[in-house]
Amino acid sequence: MNENKQGETIDKSKEAVKQDAKGLWESFKTFMNELLDFRHDTDQEATIEAIKSDIALKGATAWILIFAVFIASIGLNVSSTAVVIGAMLISPLMGPILGIGMSLAINDIDTLKSSFVNLLVMMVLSVITAYLYFLLSPLTELTPELEARTQPNILDVLVAIFGGLALIVARTKKGTIASVIFGVAIATALMPPLCTAGYGLAVGNISFFLGAMYLFAINTTFIALSTFLVLKVLGFTMIRYVNSKKRRRIAQMATFFGLIAMVPAVWTFLNVLEKSGYERDFKDFVEKEILSNDDLWLQRNKLNIDDRTINLYFNGKIEQATVTDLTNELDNYERIKDFELNINANESRSADDISKSLTRAYADIDEKNNIINGLQKEISDYKKEVSDLKGTIELADRSNIPFIEIAKEAKIRFSEITEIRFSKVLSTKDFIKIDTIPEAKVTWDKKVKKFVVFKKQKELHNWLQKEMKLDTLILRK
Numbered sequence: 079m080n081e082n083k084q085g086e087t088i089d090k091s092k093e094a095v096k097q098d099a100k101g102l103w104e105s106f107k108t109f110m111n112e113l114l115d116f117r118h119d120t121d122q123e124a125t126i127e128a129i130k131s132d133i134a135l136k137g138a139t140a141w142i143l144i145f146a147v148f149i150a151s152i153g154l155n156v157s158s159t160a161v162v163i164g165a166m167l168i169s170p171l172m173g174p175i176l177g178i179g180m181s182l183a184i185n186d187i188d189t190l191k192s193s194f195v196n197l198l199v200m201m202v203l204s205v206i207t208a209y210l211y212f213l214l215s216p217l218t219e220l221t222p223e224l225e226a227r228t229q230p231n232i233l234d235v236l237v238a239i240f241g242g243l244a245l246i247v248a249r250t251k252k253g254t255i256a257s258v259i260f261g262v263a264i265a266t267a268l269m270p271p272l273c274t275a276g277y278g279l280a281v282g283n284i285s286f287f288l289g290a291m292y293l294f295a296i297n298t299t300f301i302a303l304s305t306f307l308v309l310k311v312l313g314f315t316m317i318r319y320v321n322s323k324k325r326r327r328i329a330q331m332a333t334f335f336g337l338i339a340m341v342p343a344v345w346t347f348l349n350v351l352e353k354s355g356y357e358r359d360f361k362d363f364v365e366k367e368i369l370s371n372d373d374l375w376l377q378r379n380k381l382n383i384d385d386r387t388i389n390l391y392f393n394g395k396i397e398q399a400t401v402t403d404l405t406n407e408l409d410n411y412e413r414i415k416d417f418e419l420n421i422n423a424n425e426s427r428s429a430d431d432i433s434k435s436l437t438r439a440y441a442d443i444d445e446k447n448n449i450i451n452g453l454q455k456e457i458s459d460y461k462k463e464v465s466d467l468k469g470t471i472e473l474a475d476r477s478n479i480p481f482i483e484i485a486k487e488a489k490i491r492f493s494e495i496t497e498i499r500f501s502k503v504l505s506t507k508d509f510i511k512i513d514t515i516p517e518a519k520v521t522w523d524k525k526v527k528k529f530v531v532f533k534k535q536k537e538l539h540n541w542l543q544k545e546m547k548l549d550t551l552i553l554r555k
Contacts, residue, residue, distance in 0.1 A: 120250045120312050129180050130189060132173030135196045135203075139170050143200060146170075147207040150269045151276070155212070157221035160457045162270055171200055171268040175298050176246065179305025185316040197298070201272060208276025218281055227274040227290050238300035246305040250312060268297055296350070356383050359411040363388075367407045374400070377424075387418045396423040484545055492538055494531075497521040503552075517552040518542055531555070 135143065146169040153161030177193030180186070212218065271294035278286030360381045368376050368390070375393040382389070390404075401421050409415045481500050489495055499519040506512050520538060522531045539553040 122250075122312075122314055125250045126180065126184070126314075129173070129176045132170065133177040133189070133193050133196050135170070135174075135199050140203070142168060143170055143203060144207050146269060147204050147273060147276075148211060151208050151211040151215075151273045154221060154223045154227075154270060154273055154277070155215060155217050157223045158453065158456060159223065160459070160461060162223060166269050169269045171197075171204075171272075172301075174200060175268075175301050176305050179246070179302040180309060180314075182302075183306045183309035183316075184314050201294070204269070204272040205276045205279070208273040209279045210276075212277045212280035223270070224274050224277055224286075227271045227293055238297045239304060241297075241301065241304075243304045243308060246308045250308070268294065271297070353383060355413050357381065359413040360388065363408065363411050363414065367404060381414075381417075386416065387420060388414065389420045389422065391422045391424070393424050396421055484542070487545070488538065488542070491541065492534055494523045494526045494534060495520055495538075496523050515550060515552060516546070516548050517554065519554045522555060 146165045150162055150165035150169075153159070153163075153165060174193040174197035177189055178197065181188075181190035181193060271290040274290035275287045275294070278284065278288075278290060364376070364379055368374050374396075377391045377393055379391065380389045388408075401419075404421070405419050408417065408419060485498050485500075488498060497520070501517050501519075503515045503517045504512055505515050520535070522534070526534075535553065535555060539551065542548075542553065543551040
């Protein structure tokens with residue numbers, strides 16, 4: 079009897095543990111769903127309307143693009159990161175790219191055509207503007223900011239992918255997150271590659287032009303692809319056409335363009351991934367086999383993936399045994415083990431020449447340190463300016479006050495009012511920061527006595543300020 083009771087107690091305990099574990103798992107799933115699910119916070123109509131409104135390049139948008147290209151070109155020309163960031167913040171290049179991804183996702187062929195045309199026009203206009211700037215600029219030497227935009231790597235692909243995902247998620251959210259859009263504009267860096275392409279044409283360096291356009295193509299393709307995938311996951315409603323033949327034709331065209339966009343995207347990713355693998359193995363080979371050897375003085379090196387060669391340039395005599403060792407060590411690096419290793423040694427260089435080279439090298443280092451210190455201060459100043467500009471933009475982007483409801487209520491409470499106006503006035507005291515001051519103007523019935531108007535004016539002012547939840551309100555009559 080006691081054994082049966084003990085068995086029942088154990089069974090109940092096991093069942094209780096199972097129920098607790100099941101409840102814990104359900105709670106965890108609910109928590110993760112609430113944490114990561116963003117579908118309920120999506121506004122389809124507002125997202126589509128906002129993306130379509132940013133596609134067209136005309137009037138003010140064209141001039142903004144031209145000015146942004148000039149600013150970015152100047153920043154690249156003087157190797158100023160802060161100036162380049164400022165140009166990326168005001169660049170309108172994102173609009174057509176999002177339009178391409180959206181139109182493919184919702185089967186909108188008209189928007190797709192418009193997006194392609196506007197993107198092409200933006201690209202041509204940007205490259206021509208940058209070309210003219212660098213053609214006329216007295217500063218034509220290659221800077222680190224320019225060189226960094228000519229050799230895409232796998233990190234550029236990943237930045238474009240995750241930047242595109244962040245951008246479209248922010249766009250689809252009810253109440254667009256402006257700071258995310260600014261951040262993606264900076265991270266994906268669409269403007270600098272086009273400026274670098276213009277630089278390549280201006281100095282006659284086609285490899286720079288092609289490398290920069292390749293980087294721009296990577297960013298454009300993966301931002302558009304990210305947009306397409308997110309809108310598909312969110313289940314955006316596809317456009318339906320009355321004519322069944324036209325509907326099928328449009329769907330086929332959208333599918334065709336979607337595949338065209340995905341094929342180069344996959345090819346680009348694999349190509350850049352493979353190139354990054356070669357460069358990583360080569361970097362490891364140089365660091366582990368050469369730089370770690372105090373008897374070797376490496377001057378420079380070059381990896382040529384197309385010719386499958388490695389060129390190493392040394393100071394001093396290099397023994398044949400060392401050449402053999404380095405060649406054998408290549409077998410330990412999978413991607414470059416079949417590359418041809420070319421050793422170039424400068425055996426005739428004297429100790430005096432080496433000493434002079436060291437002196438010049440130290441002088442160059444000191445000069446570069448001074449330049450870096452100056453640039454760091456400049457970057458700090460520009461960061462403050464960018465922060466102030468973002469604050470101004472966020473202030474101006476606040477949601478509108480429900481004016482019509484407040485006006486109706488005001489008429490009920492103060493029947494002597496014949497007209498009421500409301501506006502926001504821009505004001506500055508230090509001529510650097512801009513404040514937006516709410517201002518209301520009221521017209522009273524002429525039959526009302528002045529002392530009554532005076533009293534009512536104060537009551538209306540207090541009521542409006544409280545109703546609109548404003549810290550400051552100017553009421554005029």
